Amino acid sequence: AWQIKDKKVLVVGGGEVAAGRIFNCLNADASVTVVCPASGLNAEVAFRVAQKQVTHVDRVFEPSDLEGAEMVLVAIDDPVASTVIWKLCKEKKIPANIADVPPECDFYFGSVHRDGPLQIMVSTNGKGPRLAASIRRFIAGKLPRNAGNAVESIGLLRTKLRKVAPNAEDGPKRMRWMSKVSDTYKW
Structure with missing residues (x-):
């Protein structure tokens, strides 16, 4: 997991994919800026803008938007513009994820199951995100009900x-003892 707490994350786009990225970033306590014309915001992203959970820049992307960004997530339906943004990120050494373009991703998002402090992520390295979600649901269904409490x-x-x-x-000695406790934990 990448620690993005208090990091400046730039999200380019405001649709369903962007909404998912924003949700994950906010859950990780990142500082999120969304660049997208207001007309392109879906209901969830518009709600987060209205609630001031994210900073909104009401226009299309401009290269100056990268100033100060520590991570860039691109979720727009314009492959040419996406590639331009990715190349700019490469030049500035800013890690980027271009939705649905695995070769233009420095990292991938996995499908995550959360239960308190327990997080289980399934990744297909960009090859099959929907399959990752299906596998995650399968694994989560096999977990005991108190798994998150056990981790806590x-x-x-x-x-x-x-x-x-x-x-x-x-x-x-501490590590050996904790290993024994963890290994003998009864579900």
């Missing part, structure tokens, strides 16, 4: 253990 409990235990045995030399 283990995390609390781990924090307490670090307080009890805080020294660097305690690290290997």
Whole structure:
């Protein structure tokens, strides 16, 4: 998982795919700017703009939009414009994901199941996003109901253990003990 908390993410586009990207970025506490004419915003993106969850630039993309961006997500129906944006990102060494164009992606979005602190991601490396979602649903259906709570409990235990045995030399012993607890956890 890429840590994008407080990072400046630029989303070019305002349709359904952009809405999904925006949702994921906001869940990761990123600072999101959406560049898209207001007429191109779908209901979900328009809602996020109205709620001031994202910054909205009401026009088509301009190269100056890349200033300060730490990640760029392009979700527009214009392959030529998408490629131009991708090339600009490459020049500026800004990681980019161009929706539905795997060769123009520095990273892919997986299909994610969340249950509290538990996150399970399935990726097809851009080859079959809908299949990834199907596989994710299958895996999520096999999980015990308390899996997220179990992760939370283990995390609390781990924090307490670090307080009890805080020294660097305690690290290997702490890790062995936590491994035993995790390996013997009963569902």
